[in-house]
Amino acid sequence: MAGPSRTSPSADTVSATLPLGVHKITPKTHLDRPLEPQHASRWEWRYKTAVVTGDIGVIVLGALAGGLLGLGNGSTGVWASWYLAGAVTLLMVACVATCGAWDIRVLGQGSEEFGRVLRGVVLGAVVLGLVGLAFELTAVRPWVFGIIPVIGIVTELLRYGLRRMVHRRRRQGRCMRTVLAVGTASSVAELITRTRRAKYSGWTVTGVCTPDGRGLDGENHVLDVPVVGDLDNLPLAVGLDQYRVVAVTPTPELAPKRLHRLAWELEGSGAEMVVDPGLMEIAGPRLHVAPVDGLPLLRVTEPAFTGIARVLKTVVDRTVAGTLILMLLPVLLAVAIAIKADGGPVFFRQVRLGQGGRPFPMVKFRSMVVNAERLRSDLLTANEGAGPLFKMARDPRVTAVGAWLRRYSLDELPQLFNVLTGSMSLVGPRPPLPEEARGYTPEAQRRLLVKPGMTGLWQVSGRSDLSWEESVRLDLRYVENWSMALDAMILWKTIGAVVTGRGAY
Structure with a gap:
């Protein structure tokens, strides 16, 4: 009928x-x-199917790898690793699903998708670890500290790859x-x-x-x-x-x-x-719903510039900076030799303003002629920079070696020493010159609430191609919504910006 x-x-x-x-x-x-289930578009359901299939595939392959390696066999029998493989598969699928990592509303956008995957992985590791502790099963250790973290990393990378695919299609007007x-x-x-x-x-x-x-x-x-x-x-x-x-x-x-x-x-x-809600550039951890007698009120907390999260950021900054200096030591020496062969000093020191407007000497590899600062006044009429910035796409003061260094941001590498000593951070607003800061509006002054960074939203969004207003807006977005997840996303995107050289001159 x-x-x-x-x-x-x-x-x-x-x-x-x-x-x-x-x-x-x-x-x-x-x-x-008729509308499709939950009213989602066909491409959304295809995308969700790909995500779910990929996640389950990674979990199954990780569990199979653990079983083949015999992780957890020991004195408990040769089949123990396969029992654990089956248990880990079911546990991880359940935890990822429970944490909402397959919710179609978060797929392909924002950091929430990656956060939910991370929560699912951590939940799975904690549950398995607690079970092992309760029943004194030492066999679960290699799974908790080895297989499950690897599953999490591969899953996040797979999600990122799928998102990049969707973003490419969106640039074409699809999806x-x-x-x-x-x-x-x-x-x-x-x-x-x-x-x-x-x-x-x-x-x-x-x-x-x-x-x-x-x-x-x-x-x-x-x-x-x-x-x-x-x-x-x-x-x-x-x-x-x-x-x-x-x-x-x-x-x-x-x-x-x-x-x-x-x-x-x-x-x-x-x-x-x-x-x-009309609260421009404020989102994420600062927005909370506080109901009063059934009336949902949007509570906006102050940006957090202190506390455990900031201590963690400082530890990560200095640890990563120190590690990168050691890893890149051959590159640093090669660049120094190239600059010295081109004539003049290797390093260029310039006073910039840090957190709270405190001045500090920022170090870079020299990419311009020695008297570049004195020549700047003669080039003011050719300034292409927005707002108080001085920028020229074809600056005659840049040396041949300096042009190559700027192209791939190699001239910024000595700033790792600024990060190591605490005057800068890996991620943050652009460090301004004192004369630039004197012309700041009250809104732009908020950039000085946090440490300046080697990279930031301005770096991954166009760098010198941005207007002054756009660069201020991006820096304020970072200041207002800082989180470790945002730092991780910016660092990841910086790799692509540096490799392609977008907006670098």
């Missing part, structure tokens, strides 16, 4: 409710097809989530600009709803994105076009009760509602 058919409002009905001159919604051919942006024309324009700039996020704004149903200057579009209605017919627009995301930007006309009602109306539509 056939079930009731799904019907949608006609295009004529929708167009009749829209203000004059507003884009007319045309129904799409896929409307009569995107369609977004209906809701809010004032100006706030919607900001969202459109950001999604276009960060295509890797997977959002593409294809429709706009504004309070009066019009765009900027009364037009029927915002930055070439059509206005499909006003706030009153928003649910109808969502039902026709089946947007994956409804992004609500700060809008005075959207009172809390109306926003709550909108959330109810979107239930079952296949669209996920996302609300911008």
